[in-house]
Amino acid sequence: MDKKITTIHITKALSSSMIVDLIDRYPNLEEITCSPSVYKRTSKTYIDALARLEITVRRKYNWGAKSKSNGIEYYVQKLSNEGLTARQISQKLDISLNRVYYLLKKSNTKFDNRKRKYDHAEIKRLKDEGLSASEISQKLDMPIRSVYYILNKK
Numbered sequence: 001m002d003k004k005i006t007t008i009h010i011t012k013a014l015s016s017s018m019i020v021d022l023i024d025r026y027p028n029l030e031e032i033t034c035s036p037s038v039y040k041r042t043s044k045t046y047i048d049a050l051a052r053l054e055i056t057v058r059r060k061y062n063w064g065a066k067s068k069s070n071g072i073e074y075y076v077q078k079l080s081n082e083g084l085t086a087r088q089i090s091q092k093l094d095i096s097l098n099r100v101y102y103l104l105k106k107s108n109t110k111f112d113n114r115k116r117k118y119d120h121a122e123i124k125r126l127k128d129e130g131l132s133a134s135e136i137s138q139k140l141d142m143p144i145r146s147v148y149y150i151l152n153k154k
């Protein structure tokens with residue numbers, strides 16, 4: 001008999017014997033919660049009888065795991081924008097590498113973790129300045145085929 005409890009959650013449809021047991025066990029009961037499927041299987045007669053006893057029966061959704069990130073998404077995104085790699089973020093925040101990738105994908109952050117042999121931004125900038133592919137190739141001392149590949153990438 002627990003006098004402090006006023007709300008309980010049930011996982012089976014209510015029956016007359018179950019109602020009597022609940023009232024005996026929890027004398028200060030004010031509310032019974034259950035999933036929608038259990039609520040549908042519970043007789044309207046029982047719900048009305050409990051309402052006369054001033055005990056409400058209501059549907060409550062408790063599905064799925066709750067997020068345990070505690071606001072860490074903000075820090076992951078901030079460190080990513082500062083240019084840190086996923087591994088560096090993982091070590092700095094003491095979370096798994098997979099978690100870093102998950103949080104970055106979840107926040108739709110533009111994140112490019114690949115190391116490149118040539119600076120793609122500089123090649124595109126030189127092209128915008130009007131240099132030809134062969135001039136870029138000579139200036140940066142790189143194969144012309146690589147210049148074409150980077151410039152034609154979408």
